[in-house]
Amino acid sequence: MGFTYIFEYLRRLELPTIPRLIFNGSNGNEKFDWTRTEVKLKRIMGLQTFISFNILPNPHNNSENVMYMSVPRTQCRRRSLRKHHDDISKKIIKYVVQEIIRNITSEIIPESMMADAFFIIRNITGFLCQTRNKSSPKESDLLPYKFEDLQEEIDRHMSGKINHTEPEFLHSYVGHIFDGIEDVDIDFQQDLLYIKDSTKSFILDIITYIYSLPEAYVEFYLWWDVVKRLISYTYLNEFVRRIENPHGRIRINALSGRALELPCSKEVTSFMQYAVTYGIAQRWFKTSTGQQVKIMVKQMRDELRNNIETADWLDEKTRTANLEKLKSMNSFIGIPDWLFVDGELAKYYRKVGGEVCESYS
Structure with missing residues (x-):
């Protein structure tokens, strides 16, 4: 399978097929709303890249559900394996990005830009791992926060670190979460957001860090997060596995057959459900x-x-x-x-x- 599946998901997630970083670096006047894309990743693909948001039973009253912010899972490598992993990641990122871009344009990607792309992915992932390890080693109680109070803490943290604030961050993020969902009306004055005390520092740090980065970096990181998870549904899967395991035996037909099976069955099930029902229902x-x-x-x-x-x-x-x-x-x-x-x-x-x-x- 080619890249149709990847391009379709990028379109649904409102991500570009060619990230602006590749040919324009961090330049450009285009605005990128990372909160909107982050939420779409959760709603469409079930991924949570920077912040984890869930609806869970209230631990103090199981008869009601509450909004819960927490730390997303990040794949972190042991320090002793980091050098080896970096070498492999650099090859995979360069190969995958070049192959995808080559299917769209004949323009050559500068080597310096590919090096930048690798370091952006490594640095952001490294920050997520470092911050997560720092902020979540212990259990703590869920604490309720009013939106206004938590937003004030975010603004105060950002102002002290990067001399910048995003006063509408929580309204925007949570608004995107429930956008288009009927029978849900968020009261930003009364509703509460629950956070573990030990993970609040992570949320403050990561929000501040993201807004300190050029938007093109954040866009590219989310772009890569999507692409790397869909590689297995393309012919690139076999080449990536060979880079990861150059001396191992790979059963190409078995792997590619499985890669094709998942998206095809999903598309057929989704597209034909009403036609099948029409044929068999009374x-x-x-x-x-x-x-x-x-x-x-x-x-x-x-x-x-x-x-x-x-x-x-x-x-x-x-x-x-x-x-x-x-x-x-x-x-x-x-x-x-x-x-x-x-x-x-x-x-x-x-x-x-x-x-x-x-x-x-």
């Missing part, structure tokens, strides 16, 4: 079985609401939280309402078919 489902299930679900919700309202062992705060959670729950039963409406399935595939063709053109 036409009367929505008016017979589906309607019965809908009534049953409503009765269950009504019974659960009554139990919550009348339970004498619940305090009012917990009762209110449970009723709010029940109210926000949506039911999706069987098939979409439009599936068997004349012409709607064809209309759906005309729309998504055009998107798929555009992605692979």
